[in-house]
Amino acid sequence: MDLNYSAEELAFRDEVRGWLRSNLPAELRQKVESYQELSKEDLLRWHRILADKGWVAPDWPKEWGGTDWTVTQRYIFEEECGFAATPPLVAFSLRMCAPVLLRFGTEAQKQRFLPRIYKGEDFWCQGYSEPGSGSDLASLKTKAVRQGDHYVVTGQKIWTTLAHHADWIFCLVRTDASKEKRQDGISFLLIDMKSPGITVRPIILMDGGHETNEVFFDDVKVPAENLVHEEGKGWTVAKYLLGYERMGTGRIGASKRELVRLKELAAHHTKNGRPILDDPRFRDRLTRVEVELMALEITNLRFLDQMRRSGKPPGADVSMLKIKGTEIQQAITELMMQAAGPLAQAYRPLDAMDFDHFTARLAPRYCNMRKATIYAGSNEIQRNIIAKATLGL
């Protein structure tokens, strides 16, 4: 057992760190650090910088642009990106749509979509949840009826993150409502967002931000060649994808950076004339979060090490990373708001007055991050998964 990085791994870390220092645009870094909303152009700008370097899709196979890094190298890269405050990559494209196409897509589908995803030419979103199908995803009702060489899609998706930016959406749709097992009549379709009959309506979250949407499908024609895997086998695809979705939710590098920021903040704001960082009640809460994060980093590395040795894809264990990772993210936002005290009430300036932008993002950020334990399979669903798949309950 050796928890230190090897000389090669350290050299790789230094290379990544140095490259990020000179290639991450300062205005993007500042936006991420101060929790400002990122525009589509911000996201794609960073995507293209990484694509030019050849680092935008490390986990893809080499022939499609992957880097052939070891599990540890990939972890170091993510960790350094999180710590450097890079914008997030568009996970729906790179980490969700692409692995599905690589695993289940036809050669034509791969040729058509993967290069465009790599270059940032197509922006994808995910059409899973529906108004009546949240945690119970298999109850989805959006219907796709085969008519000749195309499907006609009717229904509604909800919580569709970044649909207002998206060129394409991958959707779970019901192609057969007669099956006894609900999972059996579901198919996986790729739909062009410019298709006639699609309407996107924003959902404004409680922090005032626009991330997520409702997407309405009104007799939308989708070419049959956009079906991934076989008709009726969409649930197999969805399950495959969920493991990948959860892998990225630990966000350990980003939490480490935010913890440093939290300590700075708590050293700055005072209570009884002393930094609130030195207040034992505050400090104990902060330390417990820090310790959970230290532990989660090792837990994550242990799981990666198991994956490396067994050669198997992520199992149900990664649900633990989602549960703990999101709990930590939320706790940090809560402590940041607490550190700023009454100053954290600030939200938005009404005119061009001088405004402490960071303090004004703390309460909205706290509000916004309540989403983390709900999205990507709520933490209760993650516990169900572990109970069933790992514990056999």
Next chain:
Amino acid sequence: MNFELSDEQQLLADSLRKYLANDYSFDARTKIVASTVGYSEKTWAAFAEMGLLGLPFAEEHGGFGGSAVDVMLVMEALGESLVVEPYWTNVGVAGRLIARGGSEAQGERILPALIQGKQRLAFAHTETGSRYDLRHVGARAKRAGGGWTLEGEKRAVLHAASAETLIVSARTSGADTDTGGISLFLVDRRAPGVTLKEYRTIDELRAADIWLNDVSVSADALLGGEGQALGLIEEVADYATALLCAEAVGAIRYANDTTLEYLKTRRQFGVPIGTFQALQHRMVEMVISYEQARSMACLACVKADTAGAAERRRVISAAKIKVADACRHVSQESVQMHGGMGMTEELKVSHTFRRLTMIAQTFGDAEHHLERFAAADAAPGA
């Protein structure tokens, strides 16, 4: 970076587990606990035979020069089986004090005997009112003739009665909580003036309160520099705490395994109780506690004998915070989910509960280490 165990490590852990499965069943343990001395000489001899007692000590003394990670695997196995023999006290604490702080002659005299299972030690440090503050030493040592005279009281000294030699902390100068002025002495447990009152601990170990009245020791009883012992004590307490975290991980694993088994077999309302989501989610939280505690125990053991003092303090305290929280969480939930049966003497899980409760506070509870972690963070160079 890798978490792989070497073949030797795996072999040792496997052979120890096999020994414990055959010779240290819960029934066998119950008999040992009920015996007069409260430990088994046969088990101790077997540990010596397997090389466990010499694992971390230098080869020149008959040891194997093993790392804290090597000992971690042993501690996990001992934790699973709730072994009551004084392994941790001898290998993790007292033996470590000798190995790190003793003179060449002291090492020669004691370590080979310890490794062969012929001599046992205990660490007499805690006093009334000292709580977890390692600086707090009120016992005094005065020069007398060519040697020293010791005076004072020690409390809750684990495995004192089974030890031939006590390592006693006493002040050679300064006030009760000064950092300087603490010295360590090797004291024959049967020396005139040493009085022991032995008792059982709640987790079925043995401990004793000790009175030292005008106890004379020779000059070569001084372990390490006069008045300089605090650094050594802190370093060894950190090392021993890392090992204790590993023992907790083993005990937590047992508590989780047996609780999961119970959820699958205990039927109420016509179904196994493990079909109830209220219990499933709590079981999942116990597993997460285990994984997080295990990660911190690994980190603590890796750093215990490789890191500098500042990093070591920080990591060991972080580990103890997580492990103490996990001890409390898993021990309480495992009893709760066993229902009335979890309360009984008959079930091993109630014994695991008691051991985890005591580990959580040995060498500092979570609150103590929260304070120490914050102080380590604030210290220059941290």
